[in-house]
Amino acid sequence: MALAYHGYEDTKVTDIVELAGVSRATFYERFASKELCFDAAYEDGVERLSVAVGEAAGCERGWANRLSAGLSAGLSFLAGSPVLAHLLFVESLAASRPARFEHERSLERLAEALRPPLGSGEEVVSKETMRILAGGLASHLSGRILAGEAERLPDLHDALLQYLLAPSLAALHTADERRAAAL
Amino acid sequence: MSDEPPRFDPVGFAELPDRLALGQLPPGRHGLPRSFVVRNQRLRIVAALLRMLPLHGYSETTIGHITSEARVSRQAFYRQFAGKEECFLEAYDLSSAWLCERVEDAATSEAWPARVRVGVGEVLRLLAANPALAHLIAIEAVQAGAAARKRQQVSLAQLAEILRLGRPERPELPGDLEQLLLGGALSVVARHVENDRIEQLPEIEAALVECLLIPYLGPAKSKKIAA
Numbered sequence: 001m002a003l004a005y006h007g008y009e010d011t012k013v014t015d016i017v018e019l020a021g022v023s024r025a026t027f028y029e030r031f032a033s034k035e036l037c038f039d040a041a042y043e044d045g046v047e048r049l050s051v052a053v054g055e056a057a058g059c060e061r062g063w064a065n066r067l068s069a070g071l072s073a074g075l076s077f078l079a080g081s082p083v084l085a086h087l088l089f090v091e092s093l094a095a096s097r098p099a100r101f102e103h104e105r106s107l108e109r110l111a112e113a114l115r116p117p118l119g120s121g122e123e124v125v126s127k128e129t130m131r132i133l134a135g136g137l138a139s140h141l142s143g144r145i146l147a148g149e150a151e152r153l154p155d156l157h158d159a160l161l162q163y164l165l166a167p168s169l170a171a172l173h174t175a176d177e178r179r180a181a182a183l
Numbered sequence: 184m185s186d187e188p189p190r191f192d193p194v195g196f197a198e199l200p201d202r203l204a205l206g207q208l209p210p211g212r213h214g215l216p217r218s219f220v221v222r223n224q225r226l227r228i229v230a231a232l233l234r235m236l237p238l239h240g241y242s243e244t245t246i247g248h249i250t251s252e253a254r255v256s257r258q259a260f261y262r263q264f265a266g267k268e269e270c271f272l273e274a275y276d277l278s279s280a281w282l283c284e285r286v287e288d289a290a291t292s293e294a295w296p297a298r299v300r301v302g303v304g305e306v307l308r309l310l311a312a313n314p315a316l317a318h319l320i321a322i323e324a325v326q327a328g329a330a331a332r333k334r335q336q337v338s339l340a341q342l343a344e345i346l347r348l349g350r351p352e353r354p355e356l357p358g359d360l361e362q363l364l365l366g367g368a369l370s371v372v373a374r375h376v377e378n379d380r381i382e383q384l385p386e387i388e389a390a391l392v393e394c395l396l397i398p399y400l401g402p403a404k405s406k407k408i409a410a
Contacts (some may be wrong), residue, residue: 041209140366169398
């Protein structure tokens with residue numbers, strides 16, 4: 001919570017313990033430093049977000065439907081928890097180096113999740129393309145959240161879905177064209 | 184392209200006479216117009232901020248760091264800027280305008296999709312030759328608050344505009360596709376900067392170009408053009 005009020009840089013351990021209603025001693029029993037407390041909050045947030053996305057996607061059939069449902073659940077989750085959204089997409093970039101590496105790991109995880117399953121005859125979209133795609137999504141969300149528009153994130157669903165589908169649909173499309181040309 | 188990539192230097196950038204460009208103006212009566220002196224000082228402060236950012240990062244850079252690097256008084260700083268953020272935004276504006284102008288010049292004679300390759304190649308070459316600029320654009324602009332982030336969106340949109348000229352019309356694709364992808368490309372540039380690989384930035388050209396072309400051309404063709 002304290003992070004959203006003060007930003008990572010200006011948050012003091014005093015602010016955290018005051019908001020959490022715990023003593024300084026209790027804080028240091030649990031966390032060696034503010035950095036470790038941030039890491040724990042970040043990790044926990046990523047986990048909750050990916051559970052929400054995974055559950056929604058798991059209920060759907062077909063890759064595009066799963067992507068759509070996962071995106072929708074993710075955007076709603078973030079809209080419902082603007083403080084967490086800020087922590088995951090804004091503060092993680094301003095935090096210390098290890099936290100930024102953690103953010104990079106999350107982006108790679110997201111890139112993996114966005115990758116379509118391979119069908120026969122499809123052209124392969126490279127891992128690096130998916131990483132850039134994931135980075136573009138995160139950076140766009142980050143900008144909106146920073147502008148104080150976290151609550152309106154679900155409005156972006158259709159445009160972002162189009163964006164996320166674009167490379168893979170093109171892969172399908174060109175593979176089809178190629179097959180047609182070969183016939 | 185074997186010629187040396189240009190260096191970004193906001194003081195020299197103002198086309199000051201060479202002997203004055205990087206240093207302090209001589210004290211006392213130098214016969215230079217007042218407006219020139221003020222502008223020189225302003226750019227010197229901006230240049231100092233640019234040099235301090237890679238050392239301290241935006242949040243740890245203090246007005247003291249900037250004024251001692253620029254060799255101006257605190258008072259002089261506050262006569263020019265309301266604070267660090269305003270100074271940062273000016274540094275960002277100068278940098279991104281400089282970058283966009285050069286990319287446009289480089290890409291202007293090419294037709295899409297070669298345009299994308301030339302434009303992206305030029306951005307990476309310029310960033311690799313100007314580490315302070317790479318830091319500013321990829322790392323600090325993300326950390327310097329909401330106003331800086333808005334400027335970043337505007338410059339990505341500008342760059343997107345340059346790169347997509349002449350691409351095929353695809354109504355099913357989002358209108359800001361290139362801008363979104365460039366945001367992703369910037370996060371990959373940031374990863375390189377973080378890992379002290381600024382000089383190697385041109386290595387990621389093929390991956391970025393491929394990604395920008397895939398939605399239109401599919402993976403196989405895009406890879407071929409990017410290589």
